[in-house]
Every structure is written in structure tokens, then in C-alpha cells.
Amino acid sequence: MRNRLINRRFSLHLNGTGASTMIKSVSRKLLSAVLLTGTSLAISGCASVPNAQSGMEMTSPRSADAPPPPVPPVAQVQPMPASADMKAVLDALAALGPQPLTSLTPAQARSQPSFADAYARVAQQRGIQLKTGVVTTTDMSYGSDDEQMARIYRPAGTAAGANLPVVVYYHGGGWVIANLDTYDATPRYLAEALNAVVVSVEYRHAPEFKFPSQHEDAARAYRWVLDNANEWGGDVERLGVLGESAGGNLAVATAIHARDRGWMMPDHIVSVYPIADSRKDLPSRTDSAQAKPLNTAALNWFGYYYMRTMADAQDPRINLVTANLTGLPPVTIVNAQIDPLRSDGETLAAALRRAGVAVEQRVFDGVTHEFFGMGKVVPAAKQAEDYAVGRMRSDMMR
Numbered sequence: 001m002r003n004r005l006i007n008r009r010f011s012l013h014l015n016g017t018g019a020s021t022m023i024k025s026v027s028r029k030l031l032s033a034v035l036l037t038g039t040s041l042a043i044s045g046c047a048s049v050p051n052a053q054s055g056m057e058m059t060s061p062r063s064a065d066a067p068p069p070p071v072p073p074v075a076q077v078q079p080m081p082a083s084a085d086m087k088a089v090l091d092a093l094a095a096l097g098p099q100p101l102t103s104l105t106p107a108q109a110r111s112q113p114s115f116a117d118a119y120a121r122v123a124q125q126r127g128i129q130l131k132t133g134v135v136t137t138t139d140m141s142y143g144s145d146d147e148q149m150a151r152i153y154r155p156a157g158t159a160a161g162a163n164l165p166v167v168v169y170y171h172g173g174g175w176v177i178a179n180l181d182t183y184d185a186t187p188r189y190l191a192e193a194l195n196a197v198v199v200s201v202e203y204r205h206a207p208e209f210k211f212p213s214q215h216e217d218a219a220r221a222y223r224w225v226l227d228n229a230n231e232w233g234g235d236v237e238r239l240g241v242l243g244e245s246a247g248g249n250l251a252v253a254t255a256i257h258a259r260d261r262g263w264m265m266p267d268h269i270v271s272v273y274p275i276a277d278s279r280k281d282l283p284s285r286t287d288s289a290q291a292k293p294l295n296t297a298a299l300n301w302f303g304y305y306y307m308r309t310m311a312d313a314q315d316p317r318i319n320l321v322t323a324n325l326t327g328l329p330p331v332t333i334v335n336a337q338i339d340p341l342r343s344d345g346e347t348l349a350a351a352l353r354r355a356g357v358a359v360e361q362r363v364f365d366g367v368t369h370e371f372f373g374m375g376k377v378v379p380a381a382k383q384a385e386d387y388a389v390g391r392m393r394s395d396m397m398r
Helices: 003-010 084-096 106-110 115-125 185-193 213-232 246-261 283-287 296-306 310-314 342-354 379-396
Strands: 046-050 057-061 135-141 149-155 164-170 197-201 234-244 268-272 331-338 359-368
Touching: 084 115, 084 359, 084 379, 135 185, 149 185, 149 213, 164 185, 164 213, 164 246, 185 197, 185 234, 185 379, 197 213, 213 234, 213 246, 234 246, 234 379, 246 268, 268 379, 283 296, 283 342, 331 342, 331 379, 342 359, 359 379
Parallel strands: 164 197, 164 234, 234 268, 268 331, 331 359
Antiparallel strands: 046 057, 135 149, 149 197
């Protein structure tokens, strides 16, 4: 079996007792960022990107052991200060000793301590239990590849025929790192808060599988949920889609895919700090260039491994602000103030309004990329989670 499967099986399962090194993540949803900083030219299964220092091109083989690209010059601007609770998680991550993402191969990055580890450490220090028996999980395959699988979260005691709402969830990680274990907190919270069946989707990772593999998997899993949710006690007549970072992009892109094929559409989309705008000169690329856990240089790192050619950055599945957004259901966009992807949420919201889509977008102050799902430790995260759930409920429970 591929090393990716081995990594996944040995990756951390978060619990109230603490956390150890996660194999497929560099940060719990962390850095799902990506693209937006050029990669490109597909040559014999390799992608090439401009070398920012020499102007030469470098190749990025489809290998998790491929060395990282040169670090591009970025603005040396100090990010806005984090709130005390957010800083506690950032400090916990620093104490775990992760190396800069831009210095690592994907294989190395996947074995780094993650933001999920830091969250678990802070929760443990505060005597907070992250998992309870309120929600149960089952892993199932939706495809033939090892990573084409999903984790079904259900309120304990849920039986077939329960007719509970259904939420399809896409995790972050820049389409290169992280997995279902890294992003356990949000789907677990959604299942409990909405009394719903939540399907957390795993997908194939880059650089082993480059764009558009992840978008294809996201759509395939969505169709699979439509066809099978009733077996898990779900009712797709009350359907939501939520994703974080790279998953925030997938949530919107999958709804577009469903619209174009005449599939059942979700009642509501929640897109949390999505990848949505491939321009490099957005305000948050500068004011959060040195932010943690995600910085602007890391976006270049993700794009280098994820994309096939420079043209991929302009594909409307990645560059969502250029997509045909008409006919989508209501959308909620959640952003963190201290995040190079903050501007993506703002420009996506503007594009959705121009397309006639009902949309709300909120920026939560004092928090960073990856804050969503950390509501048991970070108050602003709890506010964002409740905001998103409230917006989903209003459309899904009609």
C-alpha cells in the first residue's frame, strides 16, 4: 500500500488526553491555502514553477519526497495581534516544534505537529474533553483509491429511517496535507449542534494526484452521499455543505458541479476561509504575509505541489471569483482577521452578490487561519461555529 495510506492509518486520533505527532498534517486544517502563487508547466508527469530567485524553472515531480521550491520574497509586515485564547493555541503549536512548511517536502509536512495537536494540548491543560459519546463515527469507501473514503458522524443511537439533516464536509490542508483525523473537530461539532448526519470526505492528495483530482473526488463523494444517506439515517431533502480552506473552495465548486449536472443542490453552503482568488496582490497577502499558522509564502508551497500548469491558477474551480456562480443556494463565508486568505472570502462574497446569490461574509477579529472548530478553547471560534450553524439551520430546516 502507498505510504499515504500508512500515514493516514498512523495519524493522530484526537482525544481529551492530548495529542501526538500527526502524520498527514502540518496543522489541523492548517494552511489549506494554496495556489494563488503560480506553479507550472506540466512536463512528463512533473510540474514546473518559476524560481523566484533566479528566474529559472524548477520541476516538482509527482512525489511526496520532492524537495520544496525556493521561498519567494514576501512582505515583511507584522501581522495583527491575536487574542489571548488564540495566542495560547499558537504558543502550544510553537512548543511542539514544527519546522517551517516552506522548508519541507510534502511527506515531511504530513508528519509535522499540527494545529489540531496544539488545540488538543490547550484543551488538556484546561481540563476540556474534546470527544464525548454523543457522536459516533463509521469509515466507508466511496471509490477504489485508498484515500477515497469518508467518515460518517451520527448522533449516538441514530438508526436508518431517522431522517436527520445531512451535511457534506470537506477538510482543509491545501490539497497536499491533513486528513480526516486532523479535521475531526468541525464535523463532530456539526453532528451534535445540528443533530445531523455529517459526512467528512477524504480525497486524494497532491503531489501524487494533482488538480483536478481533489475536485473530482469531492463531486464523486457528494453524489455518493445523495445516493446513500438514507442508509445512515439521513434525509438529503435537508442538505448542507461546509468546507474549510481548500475544503471551503471544494464546497462551492462542488455545488457548481451539482448545478451544472442537474443534481440535487444543497440548501446552504458554508465556506470557511476559502481559497477563491488567484491574484497575488490582495490586501491580506501583504498584511498577513507573516501570519501563523498560515503565511503567504506557504501559499506558494501548496501551489507548487498542487498545480499542473500555470493555467490551473486561473481555472474557475480554483479561481472561484471567475466562475459562473448564478443559481447557487445561500452562502455563508467565514474569515479570520489574521489570515492571508481573508481577502479571498471578501472578493468571493462580492462575486456571489454580483451573481444574485444571497451571501453573508464575516471576519472574526483576533483569530488566525485554522481557528474554526476550536470553539471549546477559543471564544471567537465558538461564535463563528454558532453563526455558521445558525445560518445553515435557517435554510436546511424549512
